[in-house]
Amino acid sequence: MLNRAIVEGTALAALAVSVLFLWVRERRKARPESDGGYTTREEIEFEIGRIQSEVYRWLTTTDHRDIGLLYIAFGTAAGLWGGVDAMMLRTELLTPPADIWTPETYNALFTTHGLTMLIFFVLPVFFGIGNYVLPLLIGADDMAFPRVNAIGFWLLPPALILVRMGLMIQVLGQLLNLVLPAEAIRFFLTMREVSVGWTLYAPLSVQQPNPQIDLLLLGLHLSGIATTVGAINFITTIVYERGKGVSWANLDIFSWNMLVTSGIALFAFPLLGSALVMLLLDRNLGTAFFATEGGGAILWQHLFWFWGHPEVYILFLPATGLMSLILPKFVGRKLFGYQFIVYSTLGLGVLSFGVWAHHMFTTSADPRVKLSFMAVSIAIAVPSAIKVFNWITTMWEGDIRLTAPFILCAGGIGTFIIGGVTGVFLAVIPVDILYHGTYYVVGHFHLIVVGIIPFLMIAASYYWYPLITGRWYDTRMARFQALLIVFGSFVTFMTLLIIGGLGLPRRQAIYPPEYQLAQQIATVGGYIIGLSALLWLYNMLVSYWRGTPVTTTDPWGLKATSQFTREWQWFEQRMVDKYDIEPTEPETTRRSYAPEAEPTGLAGGVGTVAQTVSRNAWMAAVGGFVGTVLMSGGLITAILIGVLDPVSFGEIAELVGLPASPAIGAGLFLVGGTVTWPLLFLAFSDYLPGRLLFETGLVFATLISSGFAIAFYTGQSGLAFVGYLTFVLVSHWAYGIGLTVTFQYLKSDEALRSRGGG
Amino acid sequence: MSNGADSFVFQYLAPFVGVLLIAVGIAGAVPGGYALVEPELENCGNPTIGVESPAETAERFGGDEPGPQLPQLAFEELSSAEQTAFLTAVDDPVGEEQVVGDVPNADSFRRGALVAYEGDRYYVTIVAENTCFAAAPLQFPLGVFAIALGFLGVLAPPLYRRLVRLEQRAGRSE
Numbered sequence: 001m002l003n004r005a006i007v008e009g010t011a012l013a014a015l016a017v018s019v020l021f022l023w024v025r026e027r028r029k030a031r032p033e034s035d036g037g038y039t040t041r042e043e044i045e046f047e048i049g050r051i052q053s054e055v056y057r058w059l060t061t062t063d064h065r066d067i068g069l070l071y072i073a074f075g076t077a078a079g080l081w082g083g084v085d086a087m088m089l090r091t092e093l094l095t096p097p098a099d100i101w102t103p104e105t106y107n108a109l110f111t112t113h114g115l116t117m118l119i120f121f122v123l124p125v126f127f128g129i130g131n132y133v134l135p136l137l138i139g140a141d142d143m144a145f146p147r148v149n150a151i152g153f154w155l156l157p158p159a160l161i162l163v164r165m166g167l168m169i170q171v172l173g174q175l176l177n178l179v180l181p182a183e184a185i186r187f188f189l190t191m192r193e194v195s196v197g198w199t200l201y202a203p204l205s206v207q208q209p210n211p212q213i214d215l216l217l218l219g220l221h222l223s224g225i226a227t228t229v230g231a232i233n234f235i236t237t238i239v240y241e242r243g244k245g246v247s248w249a250n251l252d253i254f255s256w257n258m259l260v261t262s263g264i265a266l267f268a269f270p271l272l273g274s275a276l277v278m279l280l281l282d283r284n285l286g287t288a289f290f291a292t293e294g295g296g297a298i299l300w301q302h303l304f305w306f307w308g309h310p311e312v313y314i315l316f317l318p319a320t321g322l323m324s325l326i327l328p329k330f331v332g333r334k335l336f337g338y339q340f341i342v343y344s345t346l347g348l349g350v351l352s353f354g355v356w357a358h359h360m361f362t363t364s365a366d367p368r369v370k371l372s373f374m375a376v377s378i379a380i381a382v383p384s385a386i387k388v389f390n391w392i393t394t395m396w397e398g399d400i401r402l403t404a405p406f407i408l409c410a411g412g413i414g415t416f417i418i419g420g421v422t423g424v425f426l427a428v429i430p431v432d433i434l435y436h437g438t439y440y441v442v443g444h445f446h447l448i449v450v451g452i453i454p455f456l457m458i459a460a461s462y463y464w465y466p467l468i469t470g471r472w473y474d475t476r477m478a479r480f481q482a483l484l485i486v487f488g489s490f491v492t493f494m495t496l497l498i499i500g501g502l503g504l505p506r507r508q509a510i511y512p513p514e515y516q517l518a519q520q521i522a523t524v525g526g527y528i529i530g531l532s533a534l535l536w537l538y539n540m541l542v543s544y545w546r547g548t549p550v551t552t553t554d555p556w557g558l559k560a561t562s563q564f565t566r567e568w569q570w571f572e573q574r575m576v577d578k579y580d581i582e583p584t585e586p587e588t589t590r591r592s593y594a595p596e597a598e599p600t601g602l603a604g605g606v607g608t609v610a611q612t613v614s615r616n617a618w619m620a621a622v623g624g625f626v627g628t629v630l631m632s633g634g635l636i637t638a639i640l641i642g643v644l645d646p647v648s649f650g651e652i653a654e655l656v657g658l659p660a661s662p663a664i665g666a667g668l669f670l671v672g673g674t675v676t677w678p679l680l681f682l683a684f685s686d687y688l689p690g691r692l693l694f695e696t697g698l699v700f701a702t703l704i705s706s707g708f709a710i711a712f713y714t715g716q717s718g719l720a721f722v723g724y725l726t727f728v729l730v731s732h733w734a735y736g737i738g739l740t741v742t743f744q745y746l747k748s749d750e751a752l753r754s755r756g757g758g
Numbered sequence: 759m760s761n762g763a764d765s766f767v768f769q770y771l772a773p774f775v776g777v778l779l780i781a782v783g784i785a786g787a788v789p790g791g792y793a794l795v796e797p798e799l800e801n802c803g804n805p806t807i808g809v810e811s812p813a814e815t816a817e818r819f820g821g822d823e824p825g826p827q828l829p830q831l832a833f834e835e836l837s838s839a840e841q842t843a844f845l846t847a848v849d850d851p852v853g854e855e856q857v858v859g860d861v862p863n864a865d866s867f868r869r870g871a872l873v874a875y876e877g878d879r880y881y882v883t884i885v886a887e888n889t890c891f892a893a894a895p896l897q898f899p900l901g902v903f904a905i906a907l908g909f910l911g912v913l914a915p916p917l918y919r920r921l922v923r924l925e926q927r928a929g930r931s932e
Contacts, residue, residue: 091785091789094785094789095789095891099890190851476915477915479770480769484774523785532777
């Protein structure tokens, strides 16, 4: 078996040396000796002095932008460390037996991978982005408590060291063992990485004697303090430090998400801290919180997941905030449904505390209690779905610019939909009992934690790179990298979903040989993710020195769609002050949500809202009636041919409590076609594709035909089924055409009359 | 497909195929190379045993006498390699140690065995087989080749742009 400590230590050292090499090389290239001569001793001394003052500045800074960058750098380093763990895990899974690492090493790898990524990668990066841009977005001078902000960050490096001390001590022990006898350095040879799983379940975590577990608990506790401190700072900043003109109603969506995230963290992390202290006491002072004689092992699971599930939303919400902020900029449209996104975020914040026991469906908890958690876990999909709906609608008919941030946003929506929908299945108790211990769960949550979350971090890094550095990154490489990481994530985690669906257990170093090909595909996908991460790192580092300097105050052309938000206004001011650059003015500007003109509504937008609504409503009703009559022709033909059963109309009548008569059902159908569906069309027609109204009507009819096909299906098969589907579709097209053509006819008639009258 | 200075094939497809090749190459070369060096580095083929303390052993059997099917060995019956590993595992915080040398009692350990030592009984089992890694001989060289070829693919866009500039310069000088 390979020695994990040496391999991981070497890999991390190689990564660090490569980054340092790139940094020094590019820096030297960027600043050549002006006289062409050799570097003198004085210059070296000057350089050392400069480095000293820089180090001092970075160690003592309280500037929110500096601390933001420190957070991002720290989070990236932790992410790379956790990524090395992941690559090592995937390498082991290339072959069915545990023949590259020992099973214990494998256990340690997935334990530390999980903890490093969740605690030290995701949250610090989001806190970093928040620190940098949030005060700019809300017009604050700095965070509310700058010194506390600095303390919050500087607690994290020692926390990470404590958590990952096992590896460092192992490496040190093996180095010392080259010169010292094993007996003299027994401590260093005894410590090892924790291998009890990132969830630290009792009684294993209480009973395993590895002293590194204690250090890990202390490290996690420290990181929890750092997070709580940071959360308090964000909340106070957003509540009290907003600039002039920034109200709750127009607070940007990223700040809303950071506010809710911080609120969740404020309630969740202190509880984790308490649970960690209890575990420490159980391990070291003989208390019995999690012993069978005391609180019981299940108590740990309750406490852990009471933090653990809100933690999922702590990680996820900032990513959705970034999505809602960045996506509109690259589709030239205002975010659709700002209010609903805010409400859904608040809803997630509350609901996230009511679902924790869905992680415990396979325990002996009371089934009635589990049932309530199942209901809330299914319900929590709704606010997330609202977000997805709003993002897709924002993109719809947009003026899409295929940049790296956009590719990552679109890819993030894709992975989130699959990751989210597979999660809804897991919320159902019987399904979860089947799949809880399989790769299905791994695939499900990785589609989110290696989907939308890092995608949006990277998207943000590209989006704000000109703002932070004043330079452009290599945009072509960025587009390529974006596509690569989306591709790699899909390949890896869709494969895991499939093998999980087939029943392959997770958390095992050894697996049956028939799964080897699938595991190899997943591993290659994992390597692609790793390579794309390195490509991103290369682009970020090298472009800092070699990137083309930004020479405009509006690098993304946001003024053209009236989306030049506060952080870019700050950037513009800085460019004007620093380089005396003229503020960029676009040739044309338009409101970001109406490509051609101001939205006028379908009927021309004249008069009061009430008049417009009532006018639209009656025209839609007439159109709907005509459409339904036309549609009936198709449906009657279908009934005559025998592919549609009229009895199914009776079910509609039953649905509203009337006798199950096909005639009553047909009457209700006519009413629905006249009132409900035309009004829905009216509400959504602006967001449906199609340049002409009848095209939009056809799209609408096609969409609603799927509901009809399901509702009126009575077991047709073979050709009858094909005929049924065809008639349903064609009849709905007739409805769509009838609705929209009548509507347009009435509208043009009215317009003619109003012009004549005027 | 080539369109002046902007070719989809060279700008996007070639580096994409390159990354795929590198990823597949790593999957081939890393285990392939490991298979070559493993015998020099590790004691593969020797299992790791887990030894439970007398208290844990007693708890495992709930105070009952273990059944007749369970092998019961005296410490002295173990080979010297097994004895060394046993003693180290007893002192180890996790209670595990790899056996370096002959393991004549491997089958007993595999099923779980009781070892009597200094009046106490310890439950011993194999926790990892540490099987030697086997790979096809061509796996390592082909993997390295795929990585090298992949790098060429990844570097295709700048190379391509350089070639286009060369062509343009040549065109001007004619």
